[in-house]
Amino acid sequence: MRAEDLLPDHLDQGQFNGIAVRKGTVGAFLINARRLADPGGSEEQRRLAEHDIVEALPALRALGLFEILQVRDEHLRGLCEGH
Numbered sequence: 001m002r003a004e005d006l007l008p009d010h011l012d013q014g015q016f017n018g019i020a021v022r023k024g025t026v027g028a029f030l031i032n033a034r035r036l037a038d039p040g041g042s043e044e045q046r047r048l049a050e051h052d053i054v055e056a057l058p059a060l061r062a063l064g065l066f067e068i069l070q071v072r073d074e075h076l077r078g079l080c081e082g083h
Helices: 025-037 041-065 073-083
Strands: 013-016 019-022
Touching: 013 041, 019 025, 025 041, 025 073, 041 073
Parallel strands: none
Antiparallel strands: 013 019
16 A cells, blocks of 8 residues: 555545544654654754654554654654653
8 A cells, every 4th residue: 555545645534443534643743752852953853853742642553653663763653652
């Protein structure tokens, strides 16, 4: 399956397991995970990244992301499992 088969260009979101998931959710999660782990980032950047990750968790779970992939970063894994 290709990305456009899952969510065609003319759609910005889809329903997955009863949850509306916006296009770009997984990409935003990856960017926020990098920001959270960046030792050179500011505390404010890490706080915002953590907030955005927590908000995205229902959508990521609806997609089944954590059933397939294991989060290796200890802090991020704890954040994902704790919310």
